[in-house]
C-alpha cells in the first residue's frame with residue numbers, strides 16, 4: 001500500500017481499497033499498524049458467505065473517514081433517500097444490508113479476531129510441512145504485515161493434476177483465479193489475447209488454494225500436505 005499511497009499523493013488520486021478478502025488484515029504505515037480498509041480514502045468489504053466475515057447471504061460495507069463520501073454512499077445505498085420518503089437524488093439503488101444479515105454479522109464480528117488467528121495457525125502448520133519442498137511455493141508475509149489467510153494459495157507445476165489427485169482423496173481445493181481478467185470474455189473488446197500478460201497467465205496456471213477455514217485441524221492439514229507432496 002505504501003507505494004500506491006505515495007503515487008496517489010503525487011498525482012492527487014483517490015485510493016479505494018479492495019479489502020474484500022482482508023477483514024482484519026493489517027499493514028504498518030509510518031510505523032503504525034493499520035487495518036485493511038483504513039489505509040486509503042475508502043475500503044470495500046464483501047460479506048459474501050465464504051469470506052472471513054461472511055453473512056448468510058449477500059452483503060458488504062464501505063469504510064471511509066471522508067464524511068462527504070459517506071453521505072453520498074448512504075444516498076446511493078437507498079435510492080437517493082436522505083430520510084424516509086424523501087429522495088434528494090435520482091442516483092442510487094437498493095443496496096441496503098438487511099436486518100437478518102446484520103444480526104448474523106454482528107455475532108460473527110465478535111469472533112473475527114479469534115477465527116483469523118486460527119487461520120494463521122493453520123497457515124503455520126502448512127508452512128512447517130511444505131517449506132523446503134522445491135516444487136511447492138508457499139505464501140510469504142513481509143515484515144509489518146498481518147495476513148488473515150482468506151485463502152491459502154500455493155503454487156506448483158502440474159497444478160491441474162495435483163488438484164485432480166487431491167480431489168480423488170476427498171480434499172477440496174480451489175483456483176483463485178483460473179482465468180485472468182484480460183482473457184475473460186467480458187473484456188474481449190479490449191483486444192488482449194493469450195501471451196499478453198505472461199506472468200499473470202503463468203500464475204493463473206500454477207496457483208492452488210488449499211483447504212483453509214478457522215476450524216481446520218492439524219490432522220487435516222497433515223493429510224492435505226502428505227497427499228500434496230506425493231503428487232508434487
Ligand SMILES: Cc1ncc(COP(=O)(O)O)c(C=O)c1O
Pocket residue numbers: 018019020021045046047048059060
Ligand atoms: C478481492 C475481491 N473483491 C471483490 C469481491 C466482490 O465481492 P461481492 O461478490 O460481495 O460483491 C470479491 C468477492 O469474491 C473479492 O474476493
